[in-house]
Amino acid sequence: MESSLEKKQRVNLLMDCYCDLLTDKQQDYLTLYYEEDLSLAEIAEDLNVSRNAVYDNLKRAVASLEDYESKLHLLEKHVQRMDLIKRIEDEQNTSREQLDDYLEMLKRI
Structure with a gap:
């Protein structure tokens, strides 16, 4: 179950993506x-x-935001990119092959 803080954070992130x-x-x-x-x-x-x-x-406004996310997945893709970037930053001894794999993953997102 999502806490009120988690919901607030999610809505704020959705607003960043879809407010316009x-x-x-x-x-x-x-x-x-x-x-x-x-x-x-x-x-x-x-x-x-x-x-x-x-x-x-x-x-209604939050439902609209969630509806946009279910169709466009901008927040989901953003989270995936940020997770991948964090993995790259956290790995000190990343090989060139692993970096190429990460770049390919980023391209697919």
């Missing part, structure tokens, strides 16, 4: 909640809407 595909309203809600760390009540007060409206908009 969301409506301005969705971007605003996500930014206020996930980046500025405002509560539902604070957002509702700031935007003059109900707390339930904030919750519903956040839920």
Whole structure:
């Protein structure tokens, strides 16, 4: 089960990948909640809407982000690239053949 911190981190990463595909309203809600760390009540007060409206908009916006990721896999590919780069950096005695293998993996991602 995903903790709230893990969910927040995932949403922030998804926002980095797909924020421009969301409506301005969705971007605003996500930014206020996930980046500025405002509560539902604070957002509702700031935007003059109900707390339930904030919750519903956040839920739809996150669902949109997850939908984009399920189709485009930008975050998944980014994580794969970063893991591979870390493996390369961590291996002190990497042979030329191993480096070539890593480069080929990067090209496939």
